[in-house]
Amino acid sequence: MAKKGLSILGSTGSIGRQTLEVAGTYPDRYRVVALAAGRNLDVLVQQVRRFCPEMVGVADEATRQEFRSRLPGWSGPILAGEEGLAEAATWPTADLVVTAVVGVVGLKPTLLALQRGKGVALANKETLVAGGDLVMKEVQTRGRQLLPVDSEHSAVFQCLQGQSQRDLARIILTASGGPFHGQESRDLAGVTAEGALAHPNWRMGPKITVDSATLMNKGLEVIEAHHLFGVDYQDIDVVVHRQSIVHSLVEFRDGSVLAQLGWPDMKLPIRYALSYPERLPGDNPSLDLVRVGQLTFETPDRNTFPALALAYRAGQTGGTMPAVLNAANEVAVGFFLAGRLRFLQIADITRRVMDQHIPLTPRTLEDILKVDTWAREEATRLVGVNP
Numbered sequence: 001m002a003k004k005g006l007s008i009l010g011s012t013g014s015i016g017r018q019t020l021e022v023a024g025t026y027p028d029r030y031r032v033v034a035l036a037a038g039r040n041l042d043v044l045v046q047q048v049r050r051f052c053p054e055m056v057g058v059a060d061e062a063t064r065q066e067f068r069s070r071l072p073g074w075s076g077p078i079l080a081g082e083e084g085l086a087e088a089a090t091w092p093t094a095d096l097v098v099t100a101v102v103g104v105v106g107l108k109p110t111l112l113a114l115q116r117g118k119g120v121a122l123a124n125k126e127t128l129v130a131g132g133d134l135v136m137k138e139v140q141t142r143g144r145q146l147l148p149v150d151s152e153h154s155a156v157f158q159c160l161q162g163q164s165q166r167d168l169a170r171i172i173l174t175a176s177g178g179p180f181h182g183q184e185s186r187d188l189a190g191v192t193a194e195g196a197l198a199h200p201n202w203r204m205g206p207k208i209t210v211d212s213a214t215l216m217n218k219g220l221e222v223i224e225a226h227h228l229f230g231v232d233y234q235d236i237d238v239v240v241h242r243q244s245i246v247h248s249l250v251e252f253r254d255g256s257v258l259a260q261l262g263w264p265d266m267k268l269p270i271r272y273a274l275s276y277p278e279r280l281p282g283d284n285p286s287l288d289l290v291r292v293g294q295l296t297f298e299t300p301d302r303n304t305f306p307a308l309a310l311a312y313r314a315g316q317t318g319g320t321m322p323a324v325l326n327a328a329n330e331v332a333v334g335f336f337l338a339g340r341l342r343f344l345q346i347a348d349i350t351r352r353v354m355d356q357h358i359p360l361t362p363r364t365l366e367d368i369l370k371v372d373t374w375a376r377e378e379a380t381r382l383v384g385v386n387p
Contacts, residue, residue: 001028004030004031005032005091006023006033006094009099009124010124013102015100018270019098020032021267022267022270031051033054033093033094036056036089036101056088057079061081085101085105088109089118094118095118096147097110097118098121099113100123107124107127107365114142114146119144119147120144121270122147122149123149123150123270125220128228130326130372131368132223148228151248152174152248153221153225153228156229157228158272160250168253170231170237171225171236171248172237174238174239174248174249175218175300177300178213179195179196191213193336197210214347216329218238219309219310219311238300240300241298243296245261245287246259247259247261263287307346319361320360320371324353324375325350328375328376330376331379349383357374
């Protein structure tokens with residue numbers, strides 16, 4: 001059996017590193033042909049030494065030069081910036097491109113990979129939030145499958161195997177509730193970045209972890225689910241499930257509900273995306289329901305965590321509004337992590353930018369990127385810093 005060539009965009013991030021761990025477990029099935037990372041050369045150099053990819057992409061020219069000095073014997077091409085991401089996404093020997101970068105930067109290389117007929121395993125929320133219409137058009141045009149890596153969307157995808165799309169009635173996404181579940185707005189006034197990053201169940205990057213604390217992460221997943229599975233927003237529900245054992249559920253028109261369960265471990269959905277339509281044996285411990293004891297479900301508190309309602313509003317408005325939501329939130333989260341914005345102001349800044357935007361129908365990637373730039377500049381201005 002020929003090995004599947006993997007190109008991993010964002011190889012030094014949480015999902016990228018776990019993807020390489022999974023790939024390294026099955027050396028007879030996968031070969032890593034391309035890696036694209038940012039500036040974390042300590043991790044990247046180790047990855048290159050172990051997996052020997054054919055090409056590497058890094059954040060900028062300075063990082064490229066330092067990489068050369070650390071690995072003087074490296075004979076493959078190493079490209080910087082947007083060019084590196086594009087080359088990794090379209091590398092000739094790549095069969096599957098894993099998009100695991102954070103931010104709207106993942107949109108262009110995902111589109112390029114699909115246009116070149118590559119399979120894509122998507123772990124970048126912003127790709128579908130900002131450019132879902134364009135991306136799904138490419139999926140349909142090229143006849144390629146977009147494989148979800150997020151645990152929630154992987155759960156829905158698994159529940160839909162062997163089912164007819166016309167029988168799908170409702171999607172129920174589960175949310176952990178983050179570290180501040182059960183608190184009210186007055187309790188969150190003094191929240192620090194350290195507190196927001198203390199996720200109870202999942203190990204993720206800082207931006208996604210803060211999004212989980214505000215519930216924006218779940219809102220972005222609602223928009224993703226709309227595009228991935230062709231379901232109207234009124235048929236996508238969110239419930240808080242503190243145990244993170246039920247990863248999502250699907251209801252069919254006859255009233256039957258299927259759910260995918262497992263311990264919270266991203267390697268399971270990553271492995272499924274890499275091996276689909278097969279299921280490979282893994283080292284995940286078996287689910288012990290007696291040990292779990294209880295599975296509880298609650299309605300999200302949209303008053304304390306208004307980001308979820310903002311995401312529904314953006315998705316239902318459509319056009320370029322989801323791209324504005326995503327960009328403004330990303331900027332606000334960045335300021336919060338830098339200690340320059342309070343936790344409760346993240347959603348407020350996002351809402352204010354949305355209120356000033358008149359949505360358009362994007363026809364090209366440039367349309368989306370133009371709106372993305374405007375929203376970032378406006379969010380920065382509202383925070384009180386010159387763009």
